[in-house]
Amino acid sequence: MARLSLEQKLAILSDAAKYDASCASSGSTKRDSRGGKSLGSNEGSGICHAYAPDGRCISLLKILMTNFCIYDCSYCINRVSSNVQRARFSVDEVVKLTIEFYRRNYIEGLFLSSGVIRSPDATMLDMVRIARKLRHEENFRGYIHLKTIPDAAPELIEEAGHLADRLSINVELPTDRAVKQHAPEKSPEQIRRAMADVRLRKDIARDRSFSGKRPPRFAPAGQSTQMIIGADGSTDTTVLGQSTRLYSSYKLKRVYYSAFSPIPDASAKLPLISPPLQREHRLYQADWLLRFYGFDLAEITGHRADGNLDLDIDPKLSWALAHRGLFPVDVNRASRALLLRVPGFGTKTVGRILGTRRHRALRYEDLARMGAAMKKARPFVTALGWSPRALTDSADLRARFAPPPEQMSLF
Amino acid sequence: MPHVTLPRIATATAWRDAARGFLGAGIPPDQITWGDSRTDPGLFDTPATAPAAGTVTVPRSFVAMADKVVWHNDPTRFARLYAFLWRLRDAPHLMNDRGDPDLARLRRMEKNVRRCQHKMKAFVRFRDIGQPGDTRRSFAAWFEPTHHTIEPTAQFFARRFADMDWRILTPDVSVFFENGHLRFAPDHPRPTLPQDASEQLWVTYFRNIFNPARLKVQAMQSEMPKKYWKNMPEAAAIPDLIANAPARAREMAAKAPTLPPLRAAAAQAQQAALTSAWQGPADALQEALQDCTRCPLHSHATQAVPGEGPQDAAVMIVGEQPGDMEDLQGRPFVGPAGQLFDQIANQAGLDRGRVYITNAVKHFKFTPRGRTRLHQRPDAGEVTQCRWWLAAEIKMVRPDLILAMGATAALALTGSGANLLQRRGTIEAGRDGRPVLLTLHPAYLLRMKDAHKRQEATAWFQADLARAAQVAGVAPLPRAV
Numbered sequence: 082m083a084r085l086s087l088e089q090k091l092a093i094l095s096d097a098a099k100y101d102a103s104c105a106s107s108g109s110t111k112r113d114s115r116g117g118k119s120l121g122s123n124e125g126s127g128i129c130h131a132y133a134p135d136g137r138c139i140s141l142l143k144i145l146m147t148n149f150c151i152y153d154c155s156y157c158i159n160r161v162s163s164n165v166q167r168a169r170f171s172v173d174e175v176v177k178l179t180i181e182f183y184r185r186n187y188i189e190g191l192f193l194s195s196g197v198i199r200s201p202d203a204t205m206l207d208m209v210r211i212a213r214k215l216r217h218e219e220n221f222r223g224y225i226h227l228k229t230i231p232d233a234a235p236e237l238i239e240e241a242g243h244l245a246d247r248l249s250i251n252v253e254l255p256t257d258r259a260v261k262q263h264a265p266e267k268s269p270e271q272i273r274r275a276m277a278d279v280r281l282r283k284d285i286a287r288d289r290s291f292s293g294k295r296p297p298r299f300a301p302a303g304q305s306t307q308m309i310i311g312a313d314g315s316t317d318t319t320v321l322g323q324s325t326r327l328y329s330s331y332k333l334k335r336v337y338y339s340a341f342s343p344i345p346d347a348s349a350k351l352p353l354i355s356p357p358l359q360r361e362h363r364l365y366q367a368d369w370l371l372r373f374y375g376f377d378l379a380e381i382t383g384h385r386a387d388g389n390l391d392l393d394i395d396p397k398l399s400w401a402l403a404h405r406g407l408f409p410v411d412v413n414r415a416s417r418a419l420l421l422r423v424p425g426f427g428t429k430t431v432g433r434i435l436g437t438r439r440h441r442a443l444r445y446e447d448l449a450r451m452g453a454a455m456k457k458a459r460p461f462v463t464a465l466g467w468s469p470r471a472l473t474d475s476a477d478l479r480a481r482f483a484p485p486p487e488q489m490s491l492f
Numbered sequence: 493m494p495h496v497t498l499p500r501i502a503t504a505t506a507w508r509d510a511a512r513g514f515l516g517a518g519i520p521p522d523q524i525t526w527g528d529s530r531t532d533p534g535l536f537d538t539p540a541t542a543p544a545a546g547t548v549t550v551p552r553s554f555v556a557m558a559d560k561v562v563w564h565n566d567p568t569r570f571a572r573l574y575a576f577l578w579r580l581r582d583a584p585h586l587m588n589d590r591g592d593p594d595l596a597r598l599r600r601m602e603k604n605v606r607r608c609q610h611k612m613k614a615f616v617r618f619r620d621i622g623q624p625g626d627t628r629r630s631f632a633a634w635f636e637p638t639h640h641t642i643e644p645t646a647q648f649f650a651r652r653f654a655d656m657d658w659r660i661l662t663p664d665v666s667v668f669f670e671n672g673h674l675r676f677a678p679d680h681p682r683p684t685l686p687q688d689a690s691e692q693l694w695v696t697y698f699r700n701i702f703n704p705a706r707l708k709v710q711a712m713q714s715e716m717p718k719k720y721w722k723n724m725p726e727a728a729a730i731p732d733l734i735a736n737a738p739a740r741a742r743e744m745a746a747k748a749p750t751l752p753p754l755r756a757a758a759a760q761a762q763q764a765a766l767t768s769a770w771q772g773p774a775d776a777l778q779e780a781l782q783d784c785t786r787c788p789l790h791s792h793a794t795q796a797v798p799g800e801g802p803q804d805a806a807v808m809i810v811g812e813q814p815g816d817m818e819d820l821q822g823r824p825f826v827g828p829a830g831q832l833f834d835q836i837a838n839q840a841g842l843d844r845g846r847v848y849i850t851n852a853v854k855h856f857k858f859t860p861r862g863r864t865r866l867h868q869r870p871d872a873g874e875v876t877q878c879r880w881w882l883a884a885e886i887k888m889v890r891p892d893l894i895l896a897m898g899a900t901a902a903l904a905l906t907g908s909g910a911n912l913l914q915r916r917g918t919i920e921a922g923r924d925g926r927p928v929l930l931t932l933h934p935a936y937l938l939r940m941k942d943a944h945k946r947q948e949a950t951a952w953f954q955a956d957l958a959r960a961a962q963v964a965g966v967a968p969l970p971r972a973v
Contacts, residue, residue, distance in 0.1 A: 088696050095700040113651035117672055122652040129715065130614045131726055133702040134734050136711025143701060151759050161759050162752030181690045182697075184631060184656065185618040199923055200883075206925030220655075234890070234924070342705040343744045355741070356706050433590040440585050447591025 085168050091178065093168040097148040097159050098194055100344070101251075102307055102337040104129075106140045106189035106224040109246040109302035114222050121183060121190070121223035123246070128189050141192040141226060142182050146170055146208055150196030154253070154264035155348040156312050156341060159196045163346045169198075175211050180219055190224030190246075191215070197230060205233035205241070212244035224302070231267070231275040238275070239299075242282055247302040247334070250275050252327065255320045259313035263350070276331040279304045283332070303334035310364060311357040312341040316388035318378070321367055325378055328371075338364045363390040370397055373428055374421045393483040398424040401461055402479055408461040409469050413442050425458030457482070494540030495525045495533040498570065500665060501643065501676045503528065504562045508555075511574055513542030521578045526570030550580060551587045560602040563640045572598060608639040613648055615720045616660055619688040628671070630657035632685055634723055642667050646674055691725045698726035704737035705744065774803055774888045777881075781854060787877040789855035789870070794819045799850025799885050807847045807964040808891035810882065812900040812933055816865050819856035824849055829935040833897075836934070836950065840957035846964050848889045852904035853878045867935075875904050886924065893919075893963045894926055895956065898933025906930075917956055931956035 085093070107127030114120055129138035147169035148159040158165055170178075179191045193211060197204050208227055215221040227245040229238055242248055250272055254260045257269040279300065286299035306327060308320060324336040340356035367390055370376040374397070381396050382388055384403040391399040401408060401424050410419050412434055420431045433451040437443060445467035449455050460472040472478070498506045514524060525537055533539070558573050566572075576594050580586055589595060618631035631653075642660065646667045649658065659668045666680040712730075721727035778798045784790055797814040800823060817827035825833055837844055853874055858865040870878075882904055886894070896902045903909030905928045906920050915930045922928040932953050940946040 088693055091693055092696050092700045095697050099701045099703050114654040115651055117654045120653070120655050122648075124648070124651075128610070128614050131698060131724065132712040132716040133698065134709055134712050134730055134737065135703045135706045136708030137703075138715070139698070139701060142697065153756070153760065162756045164753050178693065182694060184629070184653070185620075185688070185690060185694070186616050186633070187694050202924035206921075234887075236890070237925075340706070342703055343741065345744050346747070347744070358706055358708070436588045437590050440589055443591060450593065450596040451590045
């Protein structure tokens with residue numbers, strides 16, 4: 082086989098990496114290179130340096146170290162039984178690409194993942210070697226996200242956590258049964274143990290020693306994971322149940338939902354449908370309600386007969402329509418918790434309402450200026466100069482928000 | 493009417509000083525007009541200088557907001573800020589009234605500037621303009637911001653790219669960073685920047701990270717508006733990517749699943765053989781080993797011989813396989829070769845009690861010859877099967893260094909047993925990345941006829957053991973690279 086050029090390798094190994102949804106570069110320690118001896122900075126908030134036409138942000142150089150893999154996970158383009166072209170980067174090639182891209186302001190850093198070659202330890206060691214070279218030889222202070230291999234040795238995970246900003250391990254599918262069915266070589270228990278291990282190491286790294294000294298930070302931007310949606314029959318209740326468990330057990334920063342998307346040379350075991358993007362979007366909305374809006378899982382999906390989110394309207398609106406007895410709420414009196422439940426009000430809007438109403442009573446026009454989506458909020462609130470009257474209880478309220486019904490195609 | 497002209501560089505401080513002066517002197521907003529060097533004063537305007545600044549008190553949140561709003565491209569920004577500042581004199585709480593139309597307008601302008609700054613951090617694209625032999629690398633970019641965001645954003649680039657020289661040239665104000673110092677200059681002509689090879693790689697990356705099965709053009713454009721595209725090399729690929737996406741997605745769906753490549757089965761078998769699935773407690777390893785039937789050797793040998801030594805040893809020593817005596821006693825390295833090992837280890841200062849010693853293959857392989865058993869070298873299949881146990885032992889002991897004695901151990905640990913005489917004395921990375929020091933097997937020394945050569949080989953062996961002893965006793969060696 083002819084030797085591949087760097088550009089060919091980059092094409093193969095970035096193509097292989099695109100099914101990982103995460104590209105975040107936020108939430109790490111603040112640092113910069115003002116001394117003039119190093120390169121890069123991190124200022125807390127992430128930066129998306131470009132957007133692909135799939136709407137996803139490109140913040141990091143997201144590549145696989147190699148797409149050779151000894152596992153046979155049916156949903157994955159890199160599984161051993163797939164006929165995609167294979168390639169492998171050397172340590173130096175990845176380091177050079179990262180640094181040269183970073184210097185041209187294309188990226189915030191590196192997101193390195195890999196197929197499992199030889200053994201989990203050998204693969205993890207190569208990834209750690211790349212991170213080590215970036216940090217210690219190139220003095221790189223940008224962002225590094227390493228995908229850890231669940232079975233890798235603890236000391237490799239330890240070193241990875243000290244070099245990288247974020248570690249992640251994908252749970253892949255919402256239920257253990259689905260993982261065993263589609264990823265026969267992966268063990269859900271092992272994946273959970275690995276996440277528990279990262280959490281414990283993070284906890285330990287937070288404790289000060291006797292003398293008050295802080296140990297080196299371990300994965301300061303936390304850990305995240307990814308679940309594939311629509312490859313197995315799990316309902317949204319199952320998916321969200323799994324993510325609430327993950328958030329609480331392992332203190333994850335994010336759970337990413339990735340609509341199963343057809344891959345080139347797909348396995349016969351999986352449906353080749355167009356990816357359920359709308360479902361993915363609704364799951365993210367529900368995820369936000371769980372984390373920032375004080376919703377319980379049972380509240381979000383409890384009123385849905387089939388256990389799935391409403392695809393036509395967002396989960397908060399869906400909840401509000403099912404609980405109209407609580408509305409309309411008076412924006413000049415309602416508690417923060419209740420305001421957060423109004424469709425069209427975000428956490429920022431609620432903060433502004435609370436800040437302003439200390440000085441004066443709010444009018445309808447004030448709400449719009451504060452950033453509330455009044456088209457959505459209108460039936461659910463009262464303010465000076467506004468009362469929804471019968472609108473809150475009108476029978477066609479849902480129809481005002483849902484997309485117009487479409488006639489089924491006759492052919 | 494008095495007209496204040498603010499400079500285009502250091503506008504924020506100039507506005508603050510002027511506003512402080514006018515406010516202190518009690519001049520109401522309808523008595524002054526504002527502009528920068530590019531706005532023409534009105535017909536009846538006269539140049540005004542702000543009175544010397546007294547002390548005025550304003551909410552801190554206003555100062556932070558004004559520091560952003562002055563960079564907006566709206567010509568009314570200075571006047572709007574001053575008008576609101578005037579209102580704040582008697583009603584400082586207005587800063588918290590997000591429903592106030594004036595504040596809402598200023599906050600929106602502030603948000604526009606922040607967004608423009610953020611997009612500048614994201615979408616500036618540098619090209620290498622360095623010459624061979626330069627001590628510092630240098631880069632340049634041409635960028636067209638919507639607002640006057642160069643000055644407030646320059647510090648960000650200075651913090652990030654401190655070890656190189658760079659310049660961001662714009663139709664407005666340009667910024668130069670040379671040897672650690674920032675400099676601003678207005679109205680720099682548009683340069684022609686040289687081609688940059690890395691740009692092609694970046695476009696390749698952009699094309700391939702895109703998933704044609706999920707086309708969301710709106711989502712892309714709302715975050716990366718078209719006005720920025722002309723200075724972004726990757727944006728040229730977008731129309732083509734969008735146009736071909738549906739066809740590529742259809743093609744993926746229409747393509748029938750292919751049969752797995754030939755190497756798939758081999759790779760999977762290799763994986764099954766390689767990965768030690770041993771999950772039990774360390775004490776149970778010996779017992780489980782006794783029940784091993786992974787290869788036919790178990791049916792002729794007396795027993796499997798497990799490794800011996802402390803489970804937290806820094807050094808692990810791996811031989812070939814148990815011999816006659818080992819097979820009978822159930823302990824490694826107790827026969828003639830074991831005795832020779834003990835003797836040389838003693839001379840090398842290696843304490844056998846402090847290392848974990850085991851074999852690459854756990855059962856004795858032999859051919860009966862009369863009343864004796866003749867040793868036979870295990871074949872590659874047997875070594876592969878038994879690696880399952882060796883891996884379990886390595887996982888348990890986690891040694892800093894593994895000493896591979898002989899070709900079989902080298903095969904099991906590094907994947908190759910060839911050319912041992914040339915490779916001995918070197919440290920190689922093992923299959924799992926651990927450092928493996930290669931050396932000879934003591935039985936090889938026993939079999940050597942030529943006394944001179946034997947002496948030489950013994951010295952090598954002793955030197956290798958001494959090296960291992962250093963790891964076992966003192967500080968661990970650095971990991972192999």
